[in-house]
Amino acid sequence: MSILTRIRQINRRRALGWAAFSYAVAVLSGAFLGAEITLRSKTRRVKGEFVPVGRRGNSVYLPASPETLSRGVVGIVPLLPNQGHATLGPPRQAGTLVRREILDERGVLPNGSLAWVSTFVYNGTPQQLGIPFQHTAVHTEVGEMPAWHIPAVSGEKDAIAIVIHGHGGQRAQALRMLPALRRSGVASLFVTFRNAHGAPRVGKGYLSLGDGEAADVIAALEWAKAAGYKRAMLYGFSMGGNVALCVLRSRHQPYPIPVTGVALDCPALDWRDTIRSNGQRYGIPTFMARHIGNFVQYLVTRRSGQDFDVVDQLAAAPSFNLPMLLWHGTRDATIPIRQSDALAAARPDLVEYHRVEGAKHIRCWNINPEKYDGELEAFIARVLPGVKV
Structure with a gap:
C-alpha cells in the first residue's frame, strides 16, 4: 500500500481532533510555564x-x-x-x-x-568597587527588606537615590552606575522588595509586577527620612521601573520625603505586551504566542489576583507629574522598546529619552558608559539641584 493511499485512509475528523488537542496541550503547557516565571522569578546569582x-x-x-x-x-x-x-x-x-x-x-x-x-559587570557588593557602604534593612509591613546604604562622598544627608532592581534581579546589577551616583553627590539606597531573592516571602511568594512592591519603596523613603535625608529620586531597572512608576500613583502620596525625579532603565511599562512578546521571543508562531500570552494573563490573575490595569504605566502616563530620564536598548528582547517609545511620545514634556542603538536589556550603560553616566549625572543635577559634590 502506497503512502498516498494510507494518507487518504486517515480519518480527517480524528486527525483534526488530535491536532486541536496537541495545540491546546502546547498552549496550556506554555501558559503554565509562563505564569510560573511571571509570578515567581528570582535568582540567587547575577547572570554570567x-x-x-x-x-x-x-x-x-x-x-x-x-x-x-x-x-x-x-x-x-x-x-x-x-x-x-x-x-x-x-x-x-x-x-x-x-x-x-x-x-x-x-x-x-x-x-x-x-x-x-x-555584561552586568559586578556580582558582589559595593565593596567590589572599593566603595564604603553599610548593610541595612528597610522595615515594611511584611518584614525586613535587605538593602545597601552608600553615603554621599560629602557626608551630607541631603539627597538620596532609591535604586530598585528588576524581575528576578539582584541589587548588584546596578553597581555599574554607582560611581556616577557618587560623583553626582547623592547617597544611594539599593533596595529589595517582597518575594525577591533574599527578601521576605509573602503569601505564596507571588510577585505583583510593581503594585505591591511599590509599598516597599515607600517604606524605603520612610527609612531615608528616619536616616535624615530630605529629598529623593527613584531609579528603576526593568520591573523596578514599573515599581517606581507605581509609587507615583496618587494612593502613595504624600511621600515621606519629596521625590523630585525618576530614572528608568529598560522599564516594563505594559505587562500584557511583555508577556506576548516573550512568547514570540522563543520562536513561537505569532498566533500561538498570542494565545499563550492570553492564557498566561488569565492564569496569573486567577492565581494571584493580579490586576494588569494597575501596572499598565502607558495607560497611566497622563497622570505622571515628575521629570523622567529614560533609556532603552534597540536590541532588548525582554521588554519591547516600543513601550518606552510610547511613553516618550505620550509625555515629551516630562521624559528625556535615550534610545541606545545595539543595547540589550538593561545593558545601555555597557555600550557607552561615559555617555550614560553623563546623562545620569546631568539629570540628577537638574532634579536635585544644590547637592554638595
Missing part, C-alpha cells in the same frame, strides 16, 4: 558565564560565547584564585578567541584562572 582566562599584558583572551562577544564593557571576576575584579573593553576577534583590553583592575586577574564574566 564561567570561562578560562588567557592573559598577555593588558589583553585578556576568552572563549567566544554570546556573553564574551557582547558589545561594550563587561566585568570579570577570577574564581580560582579569587584575587580581584576587572572591567574589560569592547570585544575583538582573535582567531577562535575573543580579545578584550583591561580598562580597570582591582587586585589581580591571573593568566590561566577560571573567571566569571558578565
Whole structure:
C-alpha cells in the first residue's frame, strides 16, 4: 500500500481532533510555564558565564560565547584564585578567541584562572568597587527588606537615590552606575522588595509586577527620612521601573520625603505586551504566542489576583507629574522598546529619552558608559539641584 493511499485512509475528523488537542496541550503547557516565571522569578546569582582566562599584558583572551562577544564593557571576576575584579573593553576577534583590553583592575586577574564574566559587570557588593557602604534593612509591613546604604562622598544627608532592581534581579546589577551616583553627590539606597531573592516571602511568594512592591519603596523613603535625608529620586531597572512608576500613583502620596525625579532603565511599562512578546521571543508562531500570552494573563490573575490595569504605566502616563530620564536598548528582547517609545511620545514634556542603538536589556550603560553616566549625572543635577559634590 502506497503512502498516498494510507494518507487518504486517515480519518480527517480524528486527525483534526488530535491536532486541536496537541495545540491546546502546547498552549496550556506554555501558559503554565509562563505564569510560573511571571509570578515567581528570582535568582540567587547575577547572570554570567564561567570561562578560562588567557592573559598577555593588558589583553585578556576568552572563549567566544554570546556573553564574551557582547558589545561594550563587561566585568570579570577570577574564581580560582579569587584575587580581584576587572572591567574589560569592547570585544575583538582573535582567531577562535575573543580579545578584550583591561580598562580597570582591582587586585589581580591571573593568566590561566577560571573567571566569571558578565555584561552586568559586578556580582558582589559595593565593596567590589572599593566603595564604603553599610548593610541595612528597610522595615515594611511584611518584614525586613535587605538593602545597601552608600553615603554621599560629602557626608551630607541631603539627597538620596532609591535604586530598585528588576524581575528576578539582584541589587548588584546596578553597581555599574554607582560611581556616577557618587560623583553626582547623592547617597544611594539599593533596595529589595517582597518575594525577591533574599527578601521576605509573602503569601505564596507571588510577585505583583510593581503594585505591591511599590509599598516597599515607600517604606524605603520612610527609612531615608528616619536616616535624615530630605529629598529623593527613584531609579528603576526593568520591573523596578514599573515599581517606581507605581509609587507615583496618587494612593502613595504624600511621600515621606519629596521625590523630585525618576530614572528608568529598560522599564516594563505594559505587562500584557511583555508577556506576548516573550512568547514570540522563543520562536513561537505569532498566533500561538498570542494565545499563550492570553492564557498566561488569565492564569496569573486567577492565581494571584493580579490586576494588569494597575501596572499598565502607558495607560497611566497622563497622570505622571515628575521629570523622567529614560533609556532603552534597540536590541532588548525582554521588554519591547516600543513601550518606552510610547511613553516618550505620550509625555515629551516630562521624559528625556535615550534610545541606545545595539543595547540589550538593561545593558545601555555597557555600550557607552561615559555617555550614560553623563546623562545620569546631568539629570540628577537638574532634579536635585544644590547637592554638595
